[in-house]
Amino acid sequence: MKNSLSRRGFIRTAAASSAALAWLNARRGPNVFAANAGKPALLGGTPVHQGGWTAWPQWREEWGEKMLEVYRSRKWFRLSGPQVPEFEKAWAEMLGAKKALAVASGTTSLIISLHVMGVDAGDEVIVSPYTFIATYNAILNRKALPVFADTDPATLTMDPKTIESRITSRTRAIMPVHIYGMPCEMDAINAIAKKHKLAVVEDACQAWLAEYKGRKCGTLGDLGGFSFQESKHIPSGEGGAITSMSEDLIDRCNAFHNCGRSCGNFKGTGFFTRGENYRMTQAQAMLLLQQFNKLKKETVIRQANADHLSAQLGKIPGITPVRLPENSRPSWHLYAFRYDAAGFNGLPRDKFMKALAAEGIPNSSPYREQYFDGLLDEAINSRGYKRLWSAERLKAYRDSFNDLKGNKQACETTVAFTQNILLSDRSAMDEIIEAIRKIQAHSAELVKKA
Numbered sequence: 001m002k003n004s005l006s007r008r009g010f011i012r013t014a015a016a017s018s019a020a021l022a023w024l025n026a027r028r029g030p031n032v033f034a035a036n037a038g039k040p041a042l043l044g045g046t047p048v049h050q051g052g053w054t055a056w057p058q059w060r061e062e063w064g065e066k067m068l069e070v071y072r073s074r075k076w077f078r079l080s081g082p083q084v085p086e087f088e089k090a091w092a093e094m095l096g097a098k099k100a101l102a103v104a105s106g107t108t109s110l111i112i113s114l115h116v117m118g119v120d121a122g123d124e125v126i127v128s129p130y131t132f133i134a135t136y137n138a139i140l141n142r143k144a145l146p147v148f149a150d151t152d153p154a155t156l157t158m159d160p161k162t163i164e165s166r167i168t169s170r171t172r173a174i175m176p177v178h179i180y181g182m183p184c185e186m187d188a189i190n191a192i193a194k195k196h197k198l199a200v201v202e203d204a205c206q207a208w209l210a211e212y213k214g215r216k217c218g219t220l221g222d223l224g225g226f227s228f229q230e231s232k233h234i235p236s237g238e239g240g241a242i243t244s245m246s247e248d249l250i251d252r253c254n255a256f257h258n259c260g261r262s263c264g265n266f267k268g269t270g271f272f273t274r275g276e277n278y279r280m281t282q283a284q285a286m287l288l289l290q291q292f293n294k295l296k297k298e299t300v301i302r303q304a305n306a307d308h309l310s311a312q313l314g315k316i317p318g319i320t321p322v323r324l325p326e327n328s329r330p331s332w333h334l335y336a337f338r339y340d341a342a343g344f345n346g347l348p349r350d351k352f353m354k355a356l357a358a359e360g361i362p363n364s365s366p367y368r369e370q371y372f373d374g375l376l377d378e379a380i381n382s383r384g385y386k387r388l389w390s391a392e393r394l395k396a397y398r399d400s401f402n403d404l405k406g407n408k409q410a411c412e413t414t415v416a417f418t419q420n421i422l423l424s425d426r427s428a429m430d431e432i433i434e435a436i437r438k439i440q441a442h443s444a445e446l447v448k449k450a
């Protein structure tokens with residue numbers, strides 16, 4: 001433990017010295033690593049990484065006065081103070097969207113978007129199965145059926161080739177999920193939507209500032225939803241936003257999120273449309289407004305560190321970095337790669353993950369095949385769903401989960417690090433690479449360890 005600590009301290013203080021640089025370069029050489037790999041921590045060796053990782057969420061004392069200003073003003077509600085509209089303007093500008101709406105959460109951003117795009121009881125929405133469960137729930141909230149396109153295990157996002165076979169006369173929308181902030185193949189998805197006259201609602205809840213072919217995620221379909229929940233890159237405890245290139249659609253979202261009050265192009269001043277209360281508070285908007293520069297700077301750091309990890313991890317047999325669409329920049333809410341035990345003498349993924357955690361590198365296998373977990377059975381066995389679909393359709397729907405071979409593979413082979421790990425310095429990224437090389441070099445021994 002001590003060795004590694006002093007080694008990192010050494011890098012920081014003596015990086016300018018040629019001796020240190022020579023040592024660092026030698027340390028980065030792939031073959032040197034394999035030959036000299038120390039014992040894995042799980043076999044009694046020294047953990048590669050010491051001292052924890054960036055804590056999340058973060059607070060800056062200089063934000064305090066602005067937050068107090070909001071509370072002292074006693075204008076806390078969306079319609080009484082200026083911060084929510086200021087945030088909406090700034091968020092739209094930063095993303096290059098025509099307009100944005102602040103809302104209560106990522107989940108509500110998706111519910112509102114689906115409602116506004118006309119997704120109604122008995123409709124079907126084609127969606128990515130590889131996502132946080134809130135994506136499924138937003139569709140179920142509209143009493144619609146989440147129909148799963150398969151996941152491309154190479155990209156972890158919706159495989160556009162599997163969309164058209166899922167379209168029925170009830171399909172109303174496609175909902176691509178930019179999972180971990182990795183943009184979906186939006187050109188292909190939009191082309192299918194156009195051909196079949198379907199709406200596109202992007203789940204960009206993990207994709208703040210992510211880019212696809214020079215445009216930001218959340219501006220590529222009809223409407224895009226974001227989350228600002230506490231774990232997110234720009235958090236306000238809870239919170240969300242919807243963006244669009246259509247002012248009219250955002251006005252409709254605004255009306256629905258504000259108890260049905262008319263807005264913009266929706267003429268009149270009263271309640272004239274169905275609506276719910278999904279408003280953001282002024283204090284949440286103020287907290288978000290202060291994190292714009294931080295988000296921009298940290299996005300660049302995460303991207304640089306992720307690029308470095310992908311370039312180096314891709315050289316290790318058994319590790320495959322995720323394939324990204326051409327000319328895209330992910331936001332990396334999680335950094336994910338695929339693990340193939342064959343490259344590690346058959347070491348099962350859970351043992352690999354345990355060995356990596358023992359090196360001081362927290363990791364997870366984020367999503368299961370959650371369509372088998374009971375949530376969808378509960379929905380399709382409910383009175384409402386039985387009324388809305390035939391028994392044959394619901395049976396075929398349930399059976400179709402077994403066809404999601406790509407998603408099964410994605411769930412079974414992915415390993416990921418959370419975004420805060422990518423905010424560390426380059427030497428910490430090298431430690432991650434070193435840890436994985438070390439585990440691989442000793443994988444035969446690790447296989448034998450109970």
Ligand SMILES: Cc1ncc(COP(=O)(O)O)c(C=O)c1O
Binds near residue numbers: 134
């Ligand atoms: C992909 C995805 N969709 C939707 C959501 C829902 O966002 P929220 O938790 O803000 O409701 C999240 C949040 O974790 C998410 O990651």
